[in-house]
Amino acid sequence: MKRILLIFLAVMLSVSASFAFVDSYVVSRDKLPQEAQDMLQEYFPKAKVCLIKIDRHLLKKTDYDVRLTNGTTIEFSNKGKWKSVDCGNRAVPEKLIPKKILNYVNKNYPDVKIVSIRKSGANHEIGLSDQIKLKFNALGQFKGVKMEDE
Numbered sequence: 806m807k808r809i810l811l812i813f814l815a816v817m818l819s820v821s822a823s824f825a826f827v828d829s830y831v832v833s834r835d836k837l838p839q840e841a842q843d844m845l846q847e848y849f850p851k852a853k854v855c856l857i858k859i860d861r862h863l864l865k866k867t868d869y870d871v872r873l874t875n876g877t878t879i880e881f882s883n884k885g886k887w888k889s890v891d892c893g894n895r896a897v898p899e900k901l902i903p904k905k906i907l908n909y910v911n912k913n914y915p916d917v918k919i920v921s922i923r924k925s926g927a928n929h930e931i932g933l934s935d936q937i938k939l940k941f942n943a944l945g946q947f948k949g950v951k952m953e954d955e
Contacts, residue, residue, distance in 0.1 A: 830857070836859070840884060843885075848900065857869060868880065889921070889923040892921065901922060902931075910939070917934045917935045919932070920934050927943030
């Protein structure tokens with residue numbers, strides 16, 4: 806009887822622990838950290854939020870995936886710092902792009918627009934409207950074209 810009770814308690818504990826890390830979905834901006842709310846207000850003031858996915862992880866910190874009604878998706882860290890912005894076919898707001906990177910792209914790829922940007926540590930990956938992805942270091946220096954298998 807004790808063994809059955811212990812097994813039952815262990816199962817219940819593991820089931821309840823697994824629910825603690827289930828992702829949730831909301832629409833309200835006020836569920837985001839203040840820095841994320843400020844970023845949306847500054848760079849996407851007219852766009853409405855259609856979905857916020859709150860990713861809860863067992864070993865990593867929570868992060869936020871935001872989808873705007875215009876199709877833009879933005880990933881935020883647990884503190885509200887943006888990690889990536891994908892505007893689909895539209896241009897990423899220029900104020901989000903470091904000046905050196907923007908100048909490089911405008912000079913070397915004048916007929917395309919930047920449609921996505923991802924920060925990885927201090928480095929940046931830029932997605933262009935012609936499907937090319939460019940890599941830049943922390944100083945905004947071009948480091949190469951990202952291949953599809955990277």
